[in-house]
Amino acid sequence: MKLEAREINLPKTIGHWARPDEPRVIHAENIFAYMNGAGELYLGYRFHHLEVFDYRFDHHDTILVELYFMETSDDAFGLLSLDWGGESISLGDSPADAAHKSLPSSTRALYGAGLLRIWSDNLYARVMAFRETPASKQAVLALGQAITANRKNPPEPALLQIPPRTVDSSWKLRKDRLSFFRSYLVLNSMYYLSEENILDLDLSTEAITAPYEHISGPSGRKRIQFLCVKYDNHERARKALNHFHDTYLSEHKKAFKGDSASKGPSLFTLEDGWLAYTLVNNCIAIVFECPDQESARKIIGKNESNLRKNGGYHER
Amino acid sequence: MKDRKPVVTRRDFVRGTIAATIGTSIFGFPWAEGKEKAVRSSLVTIVRDKNAMDSSKNVDTTILNNMLEQTLIKVTGQKNWFRPRI
Numbered sequence A: 001m002k003l004e005a006r007e008i009n010l011p012k013t014i015g016h017w018a019r020p021d022e023p024r025v026i027h028a029e030n031i032f033a034y035m036n037g038a039g040e041l042y043l044g045y046r047f048h049h050l051e052v053f054d055y056r057f058d059h060h061d062t063i064l065v066e067l068y069f070m071e072t073s074d075d076a077f078g079l080l081s082l083d084w085g086g087e088s089i090s091l092g093d094s095p096a097d098a099a100h101k102s103l104p105s106s107t108r109a110l111y112g113a114g115l116l117r118i119w120s121d122n123l124y125a126r127v128m129a130f131r132e133t134p135a136s137k138q139a140v141l142a143l144g145q146a147i148t149a150n151r152k153n154p155p156e157p158a159l160l161q162i163p164p165r166t167v168d169s170s171w172k173l174r175k176d177r178l179s180f181f182r183s184y185l186v187l188n189s190m191y192y193l194s195e196e197n198i199l200d201l202d203l204s205t206e207a208i209t210a211p212y213e214h215i216s217g218p219s220g221r222k223r224i225q226f227l228c229v230k231y232d233n234h235e236r237a238r239k240a241l242n243h244f245h246d247t248y249l250s251e252h253k254k255a256f257k258g259d260s261a262s263k264g265p266s267l268f269t270l271e272d273g274w275l276a277y278t279l280v281n282n283c284i285a286i287v288f289e290c291p292d293q294e295s296a297r298k299i300i301g302k303n304e305s306n307l308r309k310n311g312g313y314h315e316r
Numbered sequence B: 001m002k003d004r005k006p007v008v009t010r011r012d013f014v015r016g017t018i019a020a021t022i023g024t025s026i027f028g029f030p031w032a033e034g035k036e037k038a039v040r041s042s043l044v045t046i047v048r049d050k051n052a053m054d055s056s057k058n059v060d061t062t063i064l065n066n067m068l069e070q071t072l073i074k075v076t077g078q079k080n081w082f083r084p085r086i
Helices: A028-043 A073-081 A134-148 A184-190 A234-248 A293-310 B010-015 B018-027 B061-076
Strands: A024-026 A047-058 A061-070 A109-112 A115-120 A123-129 A171-173 A179-181 A206-214 A223-230 A266-270 A273-280 A283-290
Touching: A024 A028, A028 A047, A028 A184, A061 A073, A061 A134, A073 A115, A073 A123, A073 A179, A109 A134, A115 A134, A123 A134, A171 A293, A179 A184, A184 A206, A223 A234, A223 A293, A234 A273, A234 A283, A266 A293, A273 A293, A283 A293
Parallel strands: none
Antiparallel strands: A024 A047, A047 A061, A061 A123, A109 A115, A115 A123, A171 A206, A179 A206, A206 A223, A223 A283, A266 A273, A273 A283
């Protein structure tokens, strides 16, 4: 695996900014010394190392380049997917396979307030001008192009193909809120579930979450949260669902038997609406805060059907 | 389930029983299912000041201090906030 910044041809100077010859190299062991608690976010993905370049003009005028080398493209995508805010930027890279252009219009770079964030294959990059000016924006975008030049553009994580974009003409997936993650700490930052890891998430799991919003109609509740987790194998998925049920739904009777050919989703009424979950092969899908049993059944049903159809979600 | 340490979940926040859950967790009491009393809702304060940062994104520490003091005054309900001498 090529993980060196030397593969990336960063210019020595850009505008009136100049970088040192060598980057600062940060590993998992010293990431907290570099960014305090924010290190948890990166360690929640398959992080390899970080290379940091400071392009300086004077003490107050700096452009920071952070190159996060992740083990897979999915992990780099996951970091970008935590915040879809900002202006979508084309850095002149070739588009991904059209079959996978499903989510925020194949966005690979976002710019806002002096900060450019990039997903490029297994690399997640942040390029930040501490003082935003037309010249610094131009330099930041030029650095973005240098970073992404000649790099591959793998498709988005396959799990993103599961949730239908609309359900029953009533519910629409918020693609601009769809995030990929592996850690319960990251999940909690998007949709707080529990102080504990009640879904047994770790670096071997893949997970997505996004809200569905009601398109129209008299329904008082406007948003449902969807969550889908893929485990190494069916047994791990079954145990995780067991853990989730025992912790989150302890007063409710367990309906699933644990075989992948279950008789459909389980539904429960809670304080904040209906919850439904299903177990298909090595995947769990859950919907939270549904306004009624019918919407819970429809949304989980569509997702369950996609999990069965999509294949590829079998034991590794 | 009675021997299991109670785990704080989203549902505790929705039910307003977060204090009860944490309390039983700290003191090791068994989970008193169905006996939690709803506590008063949480207080969230937001203090904004458009001058906290200048156009170059430099933070004005005097304004930031005032904002922190305003936060403490709102949370504690006191009229003034005195910085302790350490």
